[in-house]
Amino acid sequence: MGNSMKINLQVWRQKNAKTEGRFETYQVNASPDMSFLEMFDVLNEELIEDGKEPVAFDHDCREGICGMCSMVINGRPHGPKQAVTTCQLHMRSFNDGDTVVVEPWRANAFPVVKDLSVNRSAFDRIISSGGFVSVNTGNAVDANSILISKEVADTAFESAMCIGCGACVSACKNASAMLFVGAKVTQLSALPQGQPERESRVVAMVNQMDAEGFGACTNTGACAAECPKEIPLSVIATLNREYYKAKLNGK
Amino acid sequence: MFYTNGNAFQLLNLQTFILTKRYKYMGVLSFLFSSSLGRKLIMAVTGISLIAFLLVHCLINATVFFNDGGKTFNEAAEFMAHNWFIRTTEILLFVGLLLHIIQGIYLVFDNRKKRSAKYSGKAGNANSTWYSRSMGLLGSIVLIFLVLHLKHFWVVSRFEIPHGLNDENLFAEMVAVFENPIAVIVYVIGCFGLTYHLMHGFGSAFQTFGINHKSYTPFINSVGMAFSFVIPLIFAAIPVVMHLGLIK
Known part of the structure; x- marks a missing residue:
């Protein structure tokens, strides 16, 4: 050596x-x-x-x-x-x-x-509260039966890059999980498969995020700066938009 | 007979409808005070309203630079003090200001509880600006300044100066207050606090509204930065220039 x-x-x-x-x-x-x-x-x-x-x-x-x-x-x-x-x-x-x-x-x-190992089950519980799409059981559907434009696919994929590591929470002065939740909400609300649960999803995920004891976002941008997958801060804006829209619709 | 009954029934139905709907919507709106995203929305809406107020306030104050012995300024101050529309808006503005302060204090203390064990390693400014992390502190500086400022001018203009333009006017009050160098220093510090508070707050409000796209966000942030420097600079210049006797 x-x-x-x-x-x-x-x-x-x-x-x-x-x-x-x-x-x-x-x-x-x-x-x-x-x-x-x-x-x-x-x-x-x-x-x-x-x-x-x-x-x-x-x-x-x-x-x-x-x-x-x-x-x-x-x-x-x-x-x-x-x-x-x-x-x-x-x-x-x-x-x-x-x-x-x-x-x-x-x-x-x-x-x-x-020591250095933490329990990130809170993220799993946020996902179970709404971070999914419902799919009928039975034969696998042909992958190309629903057409998705390249732009939409790119937007969804950019957010789907999130690996749920929690670096956003650890970097945030308020220990906020909004970049994580924002990435999931942005990904699923961009895709046609995510439409049926679009409004109930964002409300359920935000409620669960608050219940888990994550802080509020104060837009310092530390989360996006530290994200290993470079999830942009705009996913939090999308999260806000989706949430207010769902609330306006009485969800 | 049939119609009367029908109307009575419909009326009853309408009442139930209004009652249930009202409760439902009150329940829906409660997110503004209970959820993390709702609380941020309150901060952003009240923040933007205060920014709009700052613009009007600054434009009126800037009239002292005409150096006409405060003639234009006093006319504007007289209008602002006695116009019913302005006075109504003023009440809304105070409600907004109180909400901004109360929610802000709540958020600062609540957010602090989310991380009981602090980090030992210091990242410094590696991932965010110091002023974006210090909105509570900067807001407190602005608040301390504001209490003094309201006592100096708002109370005087609303309750002490009589209706109409005469010797006892707001411009004369300004000249008197800014003779004191300590007042000038406090006002300049208040403006520094305001600059940094706005540097983060302006762009942050748009992000909270969900307005963020790479095509226009750089523009919003540039406008925000320009606003944060120019407006407090004009505000801070007035006490300094008046203290030096350049405007009288």
Whole structure:
């Protein structure tokens, strides 16, 4: 390891949601080509060898699409780079000898499970409240039986990029989930399949979002700036529009 | 006979209709005070109304720059103080202002409760501007200024200066208030607070209304930025220029 680098890590350690957490300091020798999660693998190997409790962190695909790697690195969700998840962040983004502070998503709606791993079930409950389209059971319908223009497909796809990672909530000063809910509402209200539940969906999802304890939007734009999938802030405007329209129609 | 009965029945029906509909709509409108999106809508609607008020207020104040001994300004002030339409709008404006303040305070404290454990790492201005994150603080600065400002001029113009133009006028009151350098400093600080509050608030209101598209949002934001600089600059210039005795 000719070009190894020393990183001083300050990692949030918390046994479970009920106990108080604190920062622990570790030193790791990393290669600049490692991903941030691989650096944590190295740290955990060392901790296990020393007979210590390894750092709990969520990860699944390690290719930027699962949205599990909920780490706030030096105050920014998924670290200093634009449009990447933690697994796509490489150690070459840091300098030899840097001190790096790593903490979990902090929002009351996302309680800490352990260390850097948080419970994002609140998002699942928002989706179950209305983030779906109803489809008749039976034979699969031919994919091209409903025509969708390229523009509409593009709009829907832009929002469908959302991986539900929660970086928007973690970046927002109010821990608001509006970029997430906005992305889902924009995607489904753009498509013909989403029309039957269009108004009841947006009201149900916003009610559930409020009930889960997410904050209100104050339009700072931090969510869109930190979104690894670059969901634009305009989805929140679409969410507002859809919601007020549904309310005007007495929903 | 048949028609009378029919009408009575219809009348009863209409009453039930109005009652049930009214309750239904009251229930629907309750989202304005209960849901996160409703509360934001109140902030945006009242905010835009206050922006419209600022424009009118600024245009009238700017007449002191004619440097005609306050003649034009006093005529405008006299109109604003005694025109029934303006006085009615003024009541609506005060209701809007109160809603803006109450909802604003509620939102600041309620939103703070959504993250009990704070972050240790500081992202600084990496993902948002400081003033967009400090609307509560900036609003408080404007509010402190506003209380003083209303005492200085609104109370005087509405309750103390008699009807008609004479020696006791609002322009003379301005000259007197701005002789005090502390008042001038407070007014300039108030205008700084207003600038940053508007820099975020103007564009933010449109976003809340659901008006956001890449084809026109840059234009709205540019107008907002220009408004946020020009209007408070004119407001702040008046006490400074008057204190220096350049306008009298």
